[in-house]
Amino acid sequence: MRKNIVAGNWKMNLKRDEGLNLVNDVINLLPSDNKVEVVFAPSFIHLYKVNKMCLGLDKVNTASQNVGKEEKGAFTGEVSAEMIKSANVKYAIIGHSERREYFKETNEDLKQKIDVSLKNNLEVIFCCGESLNQREEGVHFNCIKSQISESLFHLLSDDFRKIVIAYEPIWAIGTGLTASSNQAEEIHKFIRKIIAQRYGEELSNSTSILYGGSCNPTNAKELFSKDNIDGGLIGGASLNAESFIEIIKSF
Ligand code: PEP
Numbered sequence: 001m002r003k004n005i006v007a008g009n010w011k012m013n014l015k016r017d018e019g020l021n022l023v024n025d026v027i028n029l030l031p032s033d034n035k036v037e038v039v040f041a042p043s044f045i046h047l048y049k050v051n052k053m054c055l056g057l058d059k060v061n062t063a064s065q066n067v068g069k070e071e072k073g074a075f076t077g078e079v080s081a082e083m084i085k086s087a088n089v090k091y092a093i094i095g096h097s098e099r100r101e102y103f104k105e106t107n108e109d110l111k112q113k114i115d116v117s118l119k120n121n122l123e124v125i126f127c128c129g130e131s132l133n134q135r136e137e138g139v140h141f142n143c144i145k146s147q148i149s150e151s152l153f154h155l156l157s158d159d160f161r162k163i164v165i166a167y168e169p170i171w172a173i174g175t176g177l178t179a180s181s182n183q184a185e186e187i188h189k190f191i192r193k194i195i196a197q198r199y200g201e202e203l204s205n206s207t208s209i210l211y212g213g214s215c216n217p218t219n220a221k222e223l224f225s226k227d228n229i230d231g232g233l234i235g236g237a238s239l240n241a242e243s244f245i246e247i248i249k250s251f
Contacts, residue, residue: 001205001206002205002206002207002208002230003037003208003230003231004035004036004037004208004224004230004231004251005036005037005038005039005164005208005210005230005231005232006036006037006038006039006231006232006234006244006247006248007038007039007040007041007063007091007093007125007166007210007231007232007233007234007238008038008039008040008041008234008238008239008244009041009065009093009096009212009233009234009235009238010040010041010042010043010065010238010239011043011065011098011235012043013239014042014043014046014239016045016046016049019042019046019050020046020049020050020053022239022240022241022244023040023050023053023054024053025241026038026040026241026244026245026248027053027054027057027060029241029242029245030060030245030248031248031249034058034059034248035059035251036059036231036248036251037059037060037061037231038059038060038061038248039060039061039062039063039090039091039125040054040060040061040062040063041062041063041064041065041091041093042062042065043065044064044065044079047062047064047084047087047089048087050062051087051088051089055088061089061090061091062089062090062091063089063090063091063092063093063125064079064084064089064091064092064093064122065093065096066079066092066093066094066096066099066113067079067080067081067084067092067094067113067116067117067122068080068081068113068116069109069112069113069116070116071116080116080120081113081116081117081119081120081122082120084120084122085120085121085122089122090122090123091122091123091124091125091164092113092117092122092123092124092125093124093125093127093166093233094110094113094114094117094124094125094126094127094151095110095113095126095127095128095147095151096127096168097127097129097168097170097173098173101170107146107147107150107151108150108151110126110151111150111151111152111154114126114151114152114155114163118155118159118162123162123163123164124162124163124164125164125165125166125210125233126148126151126152126163126164126165126166127166127168127212127233128144128147128148128165128166128167128168128191129144129147129167129168129169129170129173129212129213130143130144130169130170130171131143131170131171132170132171135169135171140169140187141187141190144167144187144190144191145190145194148165148191148194148195149194149198153198157199157200157203160195160199160203160207161203161206163207164207164208164209164210165191165195165207165208165209165210166209166210166211166212166233167184167187167188167191167209167210167211167212168211168212168213168233169183169187169213171213172212172213172214173212173213173214173235174214174235174236175213175214176214177213177214178213178214178215178216178219178223179211179213181219181222181223181225181226181229184211184223184226184229185226185227185228185229188209188211188226188228188229189228191209191228192204192205192207192209192228195207208230208231209228209229209230210229210230210231210232210233211223211229211231211232211233212232212233212234212235214236215232215233215234215237215247216236216237216243216247217237217243217246217247217250220232220246220247220250221250224250224251231251232247234247
């Protein structure tokens, strides 16, 4: 069956001591009967150390926030999938709306990033989601379908099994506006349907689909109570140990 995951995307926040203290606090506050996979996604400069702190812990892993789309070579400033894997990191987050918007990453770029990640045995947390305009124009289903199909549907089933989807409506990220649990569930159901059409019911039902967008300790329980919401990709609320732990405990 599919896994419940709560992943904290720190974005470009937290100095080294702040990040390491946060990880330490979260680990210490984790309930002994924790059933959720917890994932920390710090910036690259902290990733190796954070991963070391998580080694040997049950259901605590790390993710990179990005990955270079090329294998290796003269790409100053980029970090390759092979390097990330060599630090024993489990996941790469690919396709975050901030990468799409500010760094102009296209569905085709993301496809390449996914391929190079899987080739290097990284699992992928793939983000998709519509803008406010797209929702208001009623094209949000089409937008999500093309994001997913153009970047992921070339994969064979065995590779698609290493994909976690994060639905993150852009209008809800960092804005304090959350999709209602019904709005999120509607899209998660739709995503599961298109995965089933491409890969069949079994694989669709075993794919974890996370919600992201101003998820916090107050709304997490309601969101996670929905049948097709398997956890969260958390930005702002993952920067504080108590709020991140409250979200983890919402399952
Ligand atoms: C995110 O950036 O993935 C995110 C969900 O941010 P926030 O929780 O701050 O809206």
